[in-house]
Amino acid sequence: MDPYIYEQCKQDKEILKVKIGNLEHAIKQSEEMIAESKIDEAALSFLRRRIASSIQDLETLYLLNRNIQS
DSSP: OOHHHHHHHHHOHHHHHHHHHHHHHHHHHHHHHHHHOOOOHHHHHHHHHHHHHHHHHHHHHHHHHHHHHO
């Protein structure tokens, strides 16, 4: 996640909620694609890296959300 998006999420709770929802959906869809399809190894590796990155972003946003609510 780039610094601009992070700052926008910090400043606007609605943007934060939308970003969290989008990441959760993208991760779920990507995991389903991996489980259901037989894609080549390079594409599979790329998709797994993207999922890992998205999970890290999501964890950051969860922490931000928790701090905002406190």
